[in-house]
Amino acid sequence: MSLDQAATGPLDRLAAHLAEDMAAVNALIRARMASEHAPRIPEVTAHLVEAGGKRLRPLLTLAAARLCGYRGEDHIRLAATVEFIHTATLLHDDVVDDSTRRRGRPTANLLWDNKSSVLVGDYLFARSFQLMTETGAIRVLEILADAAATIAEGEVLQLTAARSLATDERVYLQIIRGKTAALFAAAAEVGGVIAGAPAQEVAALRAYGDALGICFQIVDDLLDYEGTGKTGKNIGDDFREGKLTLPLIKAIAHADGDERAFWERVIETGRQEDGDLERALRILRGHGALEAARADARAWAERARMALKALPENDTRLILAELPDYVISRIS
Amino acid sequence: MSLDQAATGPLDRLAAHLAEDMAAVNALIRARMASEHAPRIPEVTAHLVEAGGKRLRPLLTLAAARLCGYRGEDHIRLAATVEFIHTATLLHDDVVDDSTRRRGRPTANLLWDNKSSVLVGDYLFARSFQLMTETGAIRVLEILADAAATIAEGEVLQLTAARSLATDERVYLQIIRGKTAALFAAAAEVGGVIAGAPAQEVAALRAYGDALGICFQIVDDLLDYEGTGKTGKNIGDDFREGKLTLPLIKAIAHADGDERAFWERVIETGRQEDGDLERALRILRGHGALEAARADARAWAERARMALKALPENDTRLILAELPDYVISRIS
Numbered sequence: 001m002s003l004d005q006a007a008t009g010p011l012d013r014l015a016a017h018l019a020e021d022m023a024a025v026n027a028l029i030r031a032r033m034a035s036e037h038a039p040r041i042p043e044v045t046a047h048l049v050e051a052g053g054k055r056l057r058p059l060l061t062l063a064a065a066r067l068c069g070y071r072g073e074d075h076i077r078l079a080a081t082v083e084f085i086h087t088a089t090l091l092h093d094d095v096v097d098d099s100t101r102r103r104g105r106p107t108a109n110l111l112w113d114n115k116s117s118v119l120v121g122d123y124l125f126a127r128s129f130q131l132m133t134e135t136g137a138i139r140v141l142e143i144l145a146d147a148a149a150t151i152a153e154g155e156v157l158q159l160t161a162a163r164s165l166a167t168d169e170r171v172y173l174q175i176i177r178g179k180t181a182a183l184f185a186a187a188a189e190v191g192g193v194i195a196g197a198p199a200q201e202v203a204a205l206r207a208y209g210d211a212l213g214i215c216f217q218i219v220d221d222l223l224d225y226e227g228t229g230k231t232g233k234n235i236g237d238d239f240r241e242g243k244l245t246l247p248l249i250k251a252i253a254h255a256d257g258d259e260r261a262f263w264e265r266v267i268e269t270g271r272q273e274d275g276d277l278e279r280a281l282r283i284l285r286g287h288g289a290l291e292a293a294r295a296d297a298r299a300w301a302e303r304a305r306m307a308l309k310a311l312p313e314n315d316t317r318l319i320l321a322e323l324p325d326y327v328i329s330r331i332s
Numbered sequence: 333m334s335l336d337q338a339a340t341g342p343l344d345r346l347a348a349h350l351a352e353d354m355a356a357v358n359a360l361i362r363a364r365m366a367s368e369h370a371p372r373i374p375e376v377t378a379h380l381v382e383a384g385g386k387r388l389r390p391l392l393t394l395a396a397a398r399l400c401g402y403r404g405e406d407h408i409r410l411a412a413t414v415e416f417i418h419t420a421t422l423l424h425d426d427v428v429d430d431s432t433r434r435r436g437r438p439t440a441n442l443l444w445d446n447k448s449s450v451l452v453g454d455y456l457f458a459r460s461f462q463l464m465t466e467t468g469a470i471r472v473l474e475i476l477a478d479a480a481a482t483i484a485e486g487e488v489l490q491l492t493a494a495r496s497l498a499t500d501e502r503v504y505l506q507i508i509r510g511k512t513a514a515l516f517a518a519a520a521e522v523g524g525v526i527a528g529a530p531a532q533e534v535a536a537l538r539a540y541g542d543a544l545g546i547c548f549q550i551v552d553d554l555l556d557y558e559g560t561g562k563t564g565k566n567i568g569d570d571f572r573e574g575k576l577t578l579p580l581i582k583a584i585a586h587a588d589g590d591e592r593a594f595w596e597r598v599i600e601t602g603r604q605e606d607g608d609l610e611r612a613l614r615i616l617r618g619h620g621a622l623e624a625a626r627a628d629a630r631a632w633a634e635r636a637r638m639a640l641k642a643l644p645e646n647d648t649r650l651i652l653a654e655l656p657d658y659v660i661s662r663i664s
Contacts, residue, residue, distance in 0.1 A: 038488040096447040126480035133473045148458035156370040214506040
């Protein structure tokens, strides 16, 4: 997608629609990522926060609150909370994955060290709990604390499933529901809860976030095999790390004897040679695994759109309904 | 201290005094450290939780609640919360310090890997926020979220102060107030808050925990230079890592030219040779740095005891008044 297309895309329309709220969120994030005593903290955090992430998750919170007619200020705190949780998990993920690039820039663990990334991540987690506590809304705290636990659970599951050819689509779904969709779902849900929306609408917001998050992660995993480098990720990272993502799982399910031996060598034992990524891509294409994963992503996008039907019809809902297509557009 | 002495020491008397509550805390910890989907989580957690830590921090919460006449059940949740936060920070500390031994056993990062320690630590942080949220007591959530942020801040400050000979006693106090005393203080304070104790008593509990925590960390740092190995720590770890702890800071403040050059080599540049630890110990003893640090620890123990005077006189307070001496007894 070119920059011109992006400038008129639904994510930009959502950001424009919520520009005033988002400015307040950004100001709150900058104020709260400071630390009087440990200057290393804002250095590391600024590197990541200012790198121009899409702020998709906090936008979900703001949009959900707006959609449900909220008129207070707590959605600003909750959106900042969600972005802090997200930033903390990015810092820890990059340590766990030994990543070197994020959002097109060197990662914090590369620029400083793993120690700083672990501890600054912990600081941001704590900051997020301070922020959400300020709302005094216990149901919101439950949802976000549950999401934080589910995220960590998904990450641990991913760690133990890595390099195991026994990882199937059911386990994959559980992993991405944890590591990605849990925060999308919680981000949307708390917007509804803080607005005092009826239970049916809150459930619809959660279902929307869940489906959008799953769609988002499937697309992200596809980009690891067919991205152009514009996303700021290194192509083939997941393959090199032996991560069992959807395209790989689908191809392995159809593997013949030779392919099975190949997957055992490159994924299970991790002994990779020049040309292995290219061979993996040929096998994936041969089994239609990339196309099948794209179809799954499209189905989740459709589920996200359907979930919105239970919500009040307004401008915000119209933009949210276009977001799944924006996510899909990254791979088409 | 021999095992016989320990069996009749104040910590055991406190544990016996609160045995029923502590059994409930341990049951809750075991129930909540489980994970339906990621079996790696309880494996890692059990390794640390079952290793026989002293449970000093949850005992503080239970004792504070009891001291203030609390009759509910939320102190059990809060004590488990405090132990989860502590366990999470231990997991992350051992990654940050590249530690190999903890409580006399190999560390989780050695038995599994750094990745598991980072993610399981995150899981326990999230679990701790779930647990505290169940109390529905916003003031308690504020105190514990603040403590979590202060802990991380103290750890980052310690990281950036490492190997810097400019680290003085003021910075040291800030570091240990963060990394250790903040949780002691919060653990005691929330016991009073949940009991609905008057502000003056809550403040006294906080002051007690703060002073006890500072005393505890000074003693811990002393043991790194004069421990016997019975504590399960490796002697000289802090020295090898270039950590500026109180004995070292006091010795450096009195260094002559030769000593200054020695500290610059072994601490600032980290170029250490055989015999350096022994030479460091000779210098520390020559300046009375170990004895001066012990005197500081004793002064904080006295401050902890004094803080208790604002609290109701009862059996629990009597045992709490003996705890500082127990902490000091580890180095005398």
